[in-house]
Amino acid sequence: MIDAHRSSVAPTPTSGGSSASLPDSLPAAPLPAVRPSVALLTDRYELTMLQAALADGTAHRHCVFEVFTRRLPAGRRYGVLAGTGRVLEALPHFRFGDAELAYLERSGVVDDRTLDFLRGYRFTGTILGYAEGEIFFPGSPLLQVEGTFAEAVLLETLVLSILNYDSAVASAASRMTSAAVNRPVLEMGSRRAHEQAGVAAARAAVIAGFTGTSNLEAGFRYDLETIGTAAHSFTLLHDDEPAAFASQVASLGPGTSLLVDTYDVRRGVENAVAAAGTGLGGVRLDSGDLGVLAVEVRRQLDELGARDTKIVVTSDLDEHAIASLAAAPVDVYGVGTALVTGSGAPTCGMVYKLVARADATGVLQPVAKASAHKRSQGGRKVAARRYGPDGRAVEEVVVSGPDDRVVAWSPEDHASADRAPDAPADERGDLRPLLVPLVVDGAVDSRWVGGYGVQNAARHHRQARAELPRGARRLSSGDPAIPTVELTLD
DSSP states (O other), X not given: OOOTTOSOXXXXXXXXXXXXXXXXXXOXXXXXXXXXXXXXXXXXXXXXXXXXXXXXXXXXXXXXXXXXXXXXXXXXXXXXXXXXXXXXXXXXXXXXXXXXXXXXXXXXXXXXXXXXXXXXXXXXXXXXXXXXTOEEOTTOOOEEEEEEHHHHXXXXXXXXXXXXXXXXXXXXXXXXXXXXXXXOEEEOOGGGSOXXXXXXXXXXXHHTTOOEESOHHXXXXXXXXXXXXXXXXXXXXXXXXXXXXXXXXXXXXXXXXXXXXXXXXXXXXXXXXXXXXXXXXEEEEOSSOHHHHHHHHHHHHHHTTOTTOEEEEOSSOOHHHHHHTTTSOXXXXXXXXXXXXXXXXXXXXXXXXXXXXXXXXXXXXXXXXXXXXXXXXXXXXXXXXXXXXXXXXXXXXXXXXSHHHHHHOOGGGOSOSSSOTTSOHHHHOEEEEOEEEEEETTEEOGGGSHHHHHHHHHHHHHHHHHTSOTTTTOSSOOSOSSOEEEEEOO
């Protein structure tokens, strides 16, 4: 390794045999910048809008922004909201420090007045939203950010970048854990994503039912179960497979999982049991026809007396591959690339739209975009989910109307939009409100952050997914699992 702090280095031969000198002095490699601020994880136009609004006096108008998606990815019947906790964790770090302000001034992004505003920026508004782990559908008001325009507009890019990715991963992960039924699914996709995306993906996967991750940073940040033993390189390092297995068992114990397909699978299983005994924890298959191999390996393990040894399968699995292995004697699935890429749908298409703003007199007025194919509905909204007599969801109810009426609305007010209010309860259908407080006057609700927040979200997802109607978890293409209906208050 070249020492970057040396003033000179010896000549280095080129491939042609002559010598070519490196520069006489090599500058020291700059240390990574310590950047606790996330304020520049945004788009320039957020700040230029702010500058113009500060100049014309509209920056401090009271506003409501909402996050929603107009459609689900093709073939999906429901989405899973994830990333809410990460948004809340980032919010206190959305600060413009000296380094950020110096960059903005040096680059001429905004004027001095805007720099002065950013210097003291703190979000002091309120955020409501679906609980993390909740199921969502087109038009669901997933997050509602309320404050001045200046406060709320700056959060758009950060909120969307987190929610779009994390929710795409969680939505894919939910399909995978659903296909696996009661068999554990493990996350191992960090090497197929940006290093920080790998952490986010592990977190989102656990929310949607994965039981562990290979990513140690995710385990550290969110108190997740971590998994992993050895790769093919460990076997190839040793003179032969028995020596590699003996070394791994000596280090990790007989309960470890041994990778048996580096050479010949049948011989690998024999060597694995010889090294660990019949108490071998597991064998992993990472190539070949996994369904056929699992049957053969299960039979071989049983014949060798290792009846409790589990079979772990990996190798480019997705929800469809997991479903195809339902009848095979597989105990655990490991998923990587398909998970961290959203299994073909790497974003949820979420948008962050202004839906209400105060007029010149201070009265909140609904506003909406009217562009073709990108229409949005103005005004603040709340939502609830209706359940039938069997306790399963039958529709998503999105409530709009005069702002004061929407704010005061509760499910008890409208048990049904189309049934008589004096009808029996089992005919009206129960309604569960979907929005919960996440930030109140700038204070983050700690129930949704850190390791505890992940546990909360995972528990909520299990409950919400169990309430879906039968057939909603099929992997085949189809309409959203339940329809979304609009309830407009007078």
